[in-house]
Amino acid sequence: MEEHNWIKVILTPLSWIYGSVTGIRNLFYDQQIFHTEKPKQFTISIGNLTVGGTGKTPMTEYLVRLLSPVYKTAILSRGYGRKTRGFRLASHTSTAADIGDEPKQYFEKFGEQVFVAVCEKRVEGASQLSIVHPEIKLILLDDAFQHRAIGQDLKLLLNDYNRPFYQDMPFPAGRLRETRNGAKRADVVIVTKCPENISEVEKTKIASNIRRYSKLDVPVFFSFIRYAAPLGYSGMPVRLKNVKLVAGIANPETFVAHLREQTNVMEEIIFPDHHNYSPGDLEGLIKYLKNDTFVVTTEKDMVKLKPLVEEAGLTAQFAYVPIVVDFKTDATRFNEWILQHTR
Numbered sequence: 001m002e003e004h005n006w007i008k009v010i011l012t013p014l015s016w017i018y019g020s021v022t023g024i025r026n027l028f029y030d031q032q033i034f035h036t037e038k039p040k041q042f043t044i045s046i047g048n049l050t051v052g053g054t055g056k057t058p059m060t061e062y063l064v065r066l067l068s069p070v071y072k073t074a075i076l077s078r079g080y081g082r083k084t085r086g087f088r089l090a091s092h093t094s095t096a097a098d099i100g101d102e103p104k105q106y107f108e109k110f111g112e113q114v115f116v117a118v119c120e121k122r123v124e125g126a127s128q129l130s131i132v133h134p135e136i137k138l139i140l141l142d143d144a145f146q147h148r149a150i151g152q153d154l155k156l157l158l159n160d161y162n163r164p165f166y167q168d169m170p171f172p173a174g175r176l177r178e179t180r181n182g183a184k185r186a187d188v189v190i191v192t193k194c195p196e197n198i199s200e201v202e203k204t205k206i207a208s209n210i211r212r213y214s215k216l217d218v219p220v221f222f223s224f225i226r227y228a229a230p231l232g233y234s235g236m237p238v239r240l241k242n243v244k245l246v247a248g249i250a251n252p253e254t255f256v257a258h259l260r261e262q263t264n265v266m267e268e269i270i271f272p273d274h275h276n277y278s279p280g281d282l283e284g285l286i287k288y289l290k291n292d293t294f295v296v297t298t299e300k301d302m303v304k305l306k307p308l309v310e311e312a313g314l315t316a317q318f319a320y321v322p323i324v325v326d327f328k329t330d331a332t333r334f335n336e337w338i339l340q341h342t343r
Contacts, residue, residue: 011173019170022146022178026185029148038151039126041074042138042342045152047145049165049182051175052273053250054158055192055225055325057102057300060142061109062325066335067342068113071138075110076125077103078143079118081274087128090116096304101274102142104303122150138342145185146177154341157186159210160251161194166209183214188337191222192325193254198222219337221330227258228322230296233306233315240319242266242293246285248275248301255298258321266293277301282308286317294319 028034044063048054060075067073079088079100090099090107099107099118107116115133119125122144129136144150145157159165165183168174183189189210191203207220232238243263247255248271259265269285271277282305285295295318297305302320309318327334 008173012169015170015173018172019176019179022170023181026148026178026182034148036148036151037123039123039139040130041126041136042071043126043141043150043152044138044154044156044342045141045144045147046156046158047141047143048158048160049145049176049178049180050160050163050168051171051177051250054160054163055223056143056158057105058225058323058325059156059158059190059192059223060106060140063140063338064106064110064114066338067138067140068110070339071342072133072135073113073138073140074115074117074129074133074136075103075106075140075142076122076129076144077106077116077118077141078120078122078147079103080143081276082118085120087119087125088117089128089132090118095307097276101300101304105300108303122147126150145182154338155185155187157183157189157214159189159191161191161198161206162251162253164206164209166213180213183210183218186214186218187341189214189218189220190334191220192225194222194224196224221327221334221337223330224326224328225254226324226326227262228324230319230321233302233309233318233320238294238319240294240296242290243296243319244285244289244293245269246295246297246301246305247271248277248304249273249298252298255321255323259296263296271301275301275304277305277308279308282312282314286312286314289317291317293317296321299323 046056046060082100083097096104103116103118168176170176240263245259245265245268250273297320299320299322
């Protein structure tokens, strides 16, 4: 711990420099020195100040379920980790290498409800969507809070309960993409991954800490991660007992804790976030795997592993656990807020 603190002290001046650079960039956008272009469609950005997993993917999926029955909707992502460039519209032949793992997950789940597209330049992506599908009225911008070149009608800022931005500092001494004051751009703040037993007193304290950096009247909502019933890679429900846990996501701690609680975890294998699985990885996962044991992954890992698993004929021994966002007592208030502000 002491060594870690010394490293943080050494890196702090670099964080000041990084924070200053991002602050100047934001100032240039605020003063319209840098140009922001508003797309034809209504846009909602889902993002964070923190590097890594704050729950953007399940939050985007929540908004799809809420809004796609009302508006013709598209999800526009950068497509992190893909091996292509430029604008790509997801189709049944798209792979994670073509469009990225999260867009692939969106298409697998909502391909009949929404359009899924990727483009590193979101303005260009929105323009292309308006050409190929002019009926689209709403675009969900996945991980676009810092992508200020595109106009955003609603900006949703996610704050991980376990790693609050108001206790962090910019990279490299911390994990923030910009200074805490970036929260002032948010139209709403959602505290994600809250514990089941969070009290109203703690909620009030967290909201007060957030509003030290955001607009004073910004709504603050509290959400929870709920794990759905496990599914086999064939899409059918399965019962899990003995499992080999595999995850390649930014913060696997919650997933690991859930499986430890619900199953007998025989082995844990953690890969870096957005890991691209190879045949060699698959060979390592099934090595010494007993017949009564499932390899269990996150849903994001499943979309990349599934082609390899199917090709090897091993579908019966692989499963994943879907997750969904649950606002619990905040659900009605949050849904009404979003629907009101998209009208």
